[in-house]
Amino acid sequence: MIVNKKIITKIEGEATLKLYKKNEIIEFAQIEFWQYRGIEEFLKNRHYLDACVINPRVCGICGHSHLIATAKxxxxxLNIEITEKAKILREITLGLEIIQNHIKWFYLTLYPTIKKIDFFKAFEFSKEIAKIIAIIAGQFPHNSYAIPGGVTCDLTNLDILKIKNSLKKMFDKYQNVIDIKGDSKDLENLFNGISKELGKSINKFLVLGDNLYFKSNGDVEFVKEEQSxxxxxxxxxxxxFVEVGPLARNLNNKLIKVIYNSxxxxxxxRIFARIxxxxxxxxxxxKIIDEININEKSYIKPKNCSGTGIGIVEAPRGSLIHKVEIENEKIKNYExxxxTQFNLSNGTKNKPSxxxxxxxNENEKFADFIFKCFDICAICVSH
Amino acid sequence: MHSKSKVIWIDGVSCYGCSHSFYNYPEIKELLEKIELIYHPLLPSNEFKFQRCDILIIEGAIKNNFLRLDFDLIELISKLINLSKKIILIGTCSVYGGIFGEGVLFNKENKGKFFKYKDKIISIPGCPPHPEWIAYAIEMILNKKRLILDKENRPKEIFSYTSHMGCVRNEYFEWKIDAKNFGEKEGCLFYEQGCQGPYTHSSCNKILWNEVNSKPRAGTPCFGCTEKTFPKKNLFKTETFMGIPANIPLGVSKRAYLTLAGVAKSLKNERLERKLIDDSE
Known part of the structure; x- marks a missing residue:
């Protein structure tokens, strides 16, 4: 058996992929992340609101998910209820973060592993999507507009109109990437000459968040971390081991189910589900933008100052979990x-992630392609 | 035909927020076509190898015992600095250290590990820096234009402004009307909510984020993310001294500020004391 160790770049951060292979066929793979940035330690003894500034900096591409998970x-x-308006605005900005993430991933990360593509296509979307987030949240990346108790912004109907128009425009434009019937020239071109059966996995799916239209199918209580x-x-x-992410949370969609059945x-x-x-x-x-009642309060001041809590969101790559312990408004512990930890755990040959x-059992020439189809966020792992 | 400038974009301890901010630059394609991007951590480029370059862009902090591309990060940066003509430090991490470590030029308030290369460095702090600032620094070098820098090597055309300049809450600042709460259009965030706008060097409210907004406009205080002190503690609370903000606007004496604040407070602006939008006449 030959072992091939390769540093994988062009993901958010770096990872090492160790491939154990016979001839060109991968018999086993191990994935290593070797970096640590210490965000959880950095938060200790700070006021809990500081987490709304620090945590988005876990990641430049999905930092907004970390913000929403923090607030939740x-x-x-602290037993805080927020208004419907605040909830809807958070759904919009989080949904938009997922959208810009997927488009960047498709054209910048995934496509170049197989074929050349005009990757600037990604930016034509992502910068407009970021602009809609900014109308609500001030800027993208790295805003802190979602705070415990609601949101900091106080929009007018002019803003709502602008958001709605831009959403419609981007939705229309996206039909050229993949349309609502599921037709996508770029996706078919990507798989031209490559089997659609490639890279089958463990077929176990988990969804923990219930934001957007996603439905949870599990309980965070059963999630365990172990040394690797x-x-x-x-x-x-x-x-x-389970798979989290767009495939897991969209299996109840008719069209995706048809493809899954084949x-x-x-x-x-997995790629189809994601795009x-x-x-x-x-x-x-x-749909939900029409449900905003602009006259509702944006923010309600929290009353309690101690407690422990869990915030879960379906982030671009799947279920994201934040746990906090607060004592007298200060963070005592954060986790x-x-x-990416779910999808890229290091199991054994008999019990792989x-x-x-x-x-x-796939040819090593597809290793980069298969690996990156999980949209790895090494930088999130090395929080 | 003269060849394109060679650019290496290297990442230290980072979150890639600087890269993702840069992706929002409206003319990114035109700009990248003007240069030869030899390496970038995320954008399609060739495999990394040490070579001479015209511009080295560093994103992220430096830290001991941190591996990047299988090299010790500090050795990697050191080699690259010696191979490059000009260096642009993008992001507060890279200039001052920020959340993740030490900066290249500074270590928070102190001189950093690579301070001796100050003459070829341009600092573009911000967490993240505005895409236009990054593009500006690159363009100025490409066009061989002279940059006027401050003592921390920040271009004055960007950083001589404060993020307070251009804030839509300026009227409330003038009349010393504080925001009663988060989530409201009315009030200035400088007195209670921790806004650092009046003493933070940046042009966020002049050129706006994503071409449409800024944090204070969206009701979020400025966190001073372009400064060496970022991130200070208690980011959503104004530190006060004898009832007034402990950090006062740049360039004003405490006495002058107190006098002005007292006068403004005593002369009420009735229009601004009310809600901006309601059913009253």
């Missing part, structure tokens, strides 16, 4: 579990 965790700890060969900890659900959890299904999810989110956002399983 603190709200859970690398810096990051393994994450298991009921002692099993190709199971191959990377084609098609953008359409579903656009549709959902266009973050990110989606989702990413490991999808690499096994």
């Amino acid at each position: 965790a603190i709200e859970d700890a 060969i690398s810096f990051n900890k393994n994450v298991l659900y009921k002692d099993e 190709y199971k959890d191959s990377i084609y299904t 098609y999810e953008v359409n579903l989110i656009f549709k959902y956002l266009l 973050i579990i990110v989606p 989702a990413a490991q399983a999808s690499l096994m």
Whole structure:
């Protein structure tokens, strides 16, 4: 058996992929993250509101999910209810973050592993999507407009109109990437000459968040971290490895289900679910924006100052978990579990994680493609 | 035909927020076509190798015992600095250290590990820096234009402004009307909510974020993210001294500020004391 160790770049951060192969076929794979940035330690003894500034800096591409998870965790700890208006605005900005993430991932991260593409296409979307987030949240990346108790902004109907118009425009434009019927020239071109059966995985799915239209199918109580060969900890659900992310949370969609029935959890299904999810989110956002009552309060001041809480969101890459312990308004303990930990845990040959399983028994020439179809966020792992 | 300037964009301890901010630059394609981007951590580029370059862009902080591309980060940066003609430090991490470590030029208030290379460095702090600032620094070098820098090597065309300049809450600041709460259009965030706008060097409210907004406009205080002190503690609370903000606007004496604040407070602006939008006549 030959072992090939390769540093994977062009993901958010870096990872090492160790491939154990026979001839060109991957028999086993191990994934190592070797970096640590110490965000959880940095938060200790700070006022809980500081977490709304520090935590988005976990990640430049999905930092907004970390912000919303932070606000939710603190709200859970301090027993805070927020208004419908604040909830809807958070749904919109979080949904938009997922959208810009997926488009950047498709054209910047995934496509170049197989074919050349005009990756500037991604920016034509992402900068407009960021602009809509900024109308609500002030800027993107790295805003802190969602705070325990609600949101800091106080929009007018002029803003709502602008948001709605831009959403419609972007939704229309996105039909050229993949349309609502699921037709996508770029996706078909990507798989031209590549089997859609490639990279089947463990076929176990978990959804913990209930934001947007997603439905949770599990309980965070059964999520456990364990030491691994690398810096990051393994994450298991009921002692099993599971897959989180767009495929997991969209399996109840008819169109995605049809593709799943044909190709199971191959990377084609995973990629399809991810880029098609953008359409579903656009549709959902266009619905909820009409439900905003501008006269509701944006923010209600919290009353309690101690407690423990959990905040879960479906982030671009899957279920994101924040846990906080607050004593007299100060953070005593903070813990973050990110989606990439679920998907890229280090299991054994007999009990592999989702990413490991999808690499096994495939030709090594597809390793980069298969690996990156999970949209790895090494930087989130090394929080 | 003269060849394009060679640019290496390297990442230290970072979150890639600087890169993602740069992606929002409206003319990103035109700008990237003007240069030869030899390496970037996320954008499609060739495999990394040490080579000479015209511009080295550093995103992220430096830290001991941190591996990047299988090299010790500090050795990697050191080698690259020696191979490059000009260096742009983008982001507060890279200039001062920020959340994740030490800066290249400074370590918070002190001189940093690579301070001796100050003459070829341009500082573009911000967490993240505005895409236009990054593009500006690159363009100025490409066009061989002279940059006027302050003592921390920040271009004055960007950083001689404060983020307070251009804030839509300025009228409330003039009349010393504080925001009663988060989530409201009315009131200035400088007195209670921790806004650092009046003493933070940046042009956020002049050129706006994503071309449409800024944090204070969205009701979020300025956190001073372009400064060496970022992130200070209690970011949503104004530190006070004898009832007035402990940090006062840049360039004003405490006495002058107190006098002005007292006068403004005593002369009420009735229009601004009320809600901006309601059913009253």
